[in-house]
Amino acid sequence: MKKMITRLFLVLWFLLMAASYWVFLPALNPLDTGFWFFVVEGLILAFVGIFVVALADSVGQQTKKPNVGRRDVSQTKGPYDQVLIRLGGTILLIVALLFGLGFFNSRIFRAKSYANVITVKEADFNKDFPETNISTLALLDRASAEKIGDTYLGTIDKVSQFGISDDYRQITIGEQPYRVSPLEYKNFWKWLSNRQEGISYYVKVNQTTGKAELVRLAESMKYSDSEYLFRDTLRYLRFKYPFTIFGDPSFEVDDEGNPYYVATVYKPKFMLTSKDPSGVILLNAATGETKEYDLEDIPEWVDRVFSANNVITRVDDYYTYQDGFWNTVFSQTGVKKTTDSYNYISIGSDIYLYTGITSATADSSNLGFILVNMRTREVTNYKLASATESAAMASAEGEVQEKKYKATAPTLAKLNDKAYYIVSLKDDAGLVKSYAVVDAEDYQQVTVNNDIETLISQFTDSDTSVLSGSGQAAGTDQDVEVIKGVVDQLASQMISGSTVYYISSSGKIYKVKATEETIDQLPFLKVGDQFSGELTKNNYLKNFKIIE
Incomplete structure (x- = not known):
């Protein structure tokens, strides 16, 4: 009977540990805390199993020897006592070591080590931050x-x-x-x-x-x-x-x-x-x-x-613990932190996380922006006195407060050498109904428009047609129709701060928006000139050229 119970508990222990491994999948690596939790779990299950076997064995001995007094039985050590003591001691030792290692390797004792995990490159936003594509x-x-x-x-x-x-x-x-x-x-x-x-x-x-x-x-x-x-x-x-x-x-x-x-x-x-x-x-x-x-x-x-x-934690450690742990508790000299909002932007073929950096006691102002490459964790701090993302969101919501739209986490953009937050405004159904551009340095300056192309064109000379789908996105290989013709009539007008040229050729009217990318000869275009360009949505021409 005793051997059968022992074998039953061995099988049950193995099945429970296998099920636990199947569900939690810990790494079998002593450098992983999950591994030690898995070990402790196995030891606890073994302790419980051996205790139950010992209890059953003790009850069996009392049944076979009814004349043995209760005092004598309680004073008799069973064969499992030493095993239970060692198992219990091992469990307590592992738990104590895990707690001790966690405590003595915490930021209280190793603040400088945490602060030095990453390095941060300092830069100036106006000079060094890339212009938004x-x-x-x-x-x-x-x-x-x-x-x-x-x-x-x-x-x-x-x-x-x-x-x-x-x-x-x-x-x-x-x-x-x-x-x-x-x-x-x-x-x-x-x-x-x-x-x-x-x-x-x-x-x-x-x-x-x-x-x-x-x-x-x-x-x-x-x-x-x-x-x-x-x-x-x-x-x-x-x-x-x-x-x-x-x-x-x-x-x-x-x-x-x-x-x-x-x-x-x-x-x-x-x-x-x-x-x-x-x-x-x-x-x-x-x-x-x-x-x-x-x-x-x-x-x-x-x-x-x-x-x-990981990125936010490392950046916070860098700016919080440069002068040790206790400085963060008392004087807080030079202590900075990331803001409560972050977002992602694309630069080239990489994704970057950005967030504001502010002093420990600041409420609505940033000291600059942190930009982190999510593939390499290269960190750059771009210095710029500006509003926090939360302040920009609140300002954007204030412009449409009668509609009760909610702002999403803003996108940081540099347009014509100036920092802006671009904020989407959603209704109660979660649908984007409008957009806002908030001046990052003066967040009370807010411009709102339902059309994103029209909105952004007010802040940059770059071609914004891609935002409404009328242009071709970077990196795409879509086929485009090349138009060639002769200018029969020519006119122009200002639309959202940009000059648009209207070219009549062979009974059709084409439009060319003046941007930094258009040719310098565009203002001198005249009737009779030959031209070529790539046709996009609404009869706009891109890559416009005058054929000599």
Whole structure:
């Protein structure tokens, strides 16, 4: 009987530990706190099992020896007592060590170490911050992208079998900002019916133009977050890399549109605490092929290696603990912090996180802006006295207070060498109804317009037609119609602060908007001149040229 109970508890212990590992998937790495929690869990289950076996054995001995007094039995040490004492001691020792390591490696004792994890390059906003490329201006936030993307679900086959994941991760494809999200199985039964075929689509939403596309893959995804067994991305990677510490995989696509999951690899900075990225694992969602990269070897198409939480935490540590922990408690000399809002902007082919930096006691003013490359974590502080993002949002809402619109997190832009916040204003249904441009240095100066192209054109000489979809976004390869002709009649007028030339040729009227990119000879265009240009929406011509 005793052996049967022991074996039963051994089997039960193994099944519980296997189930726990299947669900929580801890790294089998002593540098990971999750590993030690898993060990403690196993020891506690063993303690409980041995205690129950010992109790059953004690009851059995009392049944066989009814004449033994209660005092004698209580004073007799059973064969399990030493094992229980050692198990209990081991559990307490591990918990105490985890607590002690966490405490003595905290910011109280290692403030300077935390402050020196990153370095920050100092720069001047007016001189060094790049001028915003209108064609890559990310206007749509995640919620708006999700609403647009969800409307395309009805265009796929087997629409009842799939939904769209709520990931909508911001990346760049070429140099254009997109939010991408894969389809997912709606439930277990839908997965059971379709798992052999896999997932054939993902959604991408252009954050500049607001246009969405349901992309059909040449090879279906067999590995995703909505899988239930061994092809679940986290479980698949855990069994392939059992000793590696990594985070939850996130969906991205490369510049050719191939689907991948990116899992950031971590190592603790201080003993078991303060994990920091050290590389990535790339999982091809179609083939299941994986490869681990160090930070310096990561492919350039990967946009998001560092999480927003990691970036904000490191920047806060840098500006908070330069003079030690106790300075933050008492005098707070030189203590700065990030503001309570952040957003992403695209510069070239990279995604950058930006947020304001303010003093510890400030309320609505920034000392500058932090710009962080999300692939390399290169941090630059651009000095500029300005309003906080929250103050800009409140100011934008105040301009349309009668409509009760709510402002989204603003986008930082540099237009004609000046800093602005671009804010989307939404109604109660979450739909964008208007836009506001807020002067970052004087947030009481707010301009509101329902048409984003007209609004932005008031602050820059750059071509803004791409914002309404009439122009061609950077990095696209769409076919364009080239127009050639002779000027029959010519006129011009001012529209939203910009000069627009109207050219009548062969019975048709074409328009050319004067920007910094248009040719210098445009103002001298006359009847009889030959011209060429690329036709866009509403008969506007881009890349306008006068043919000699």
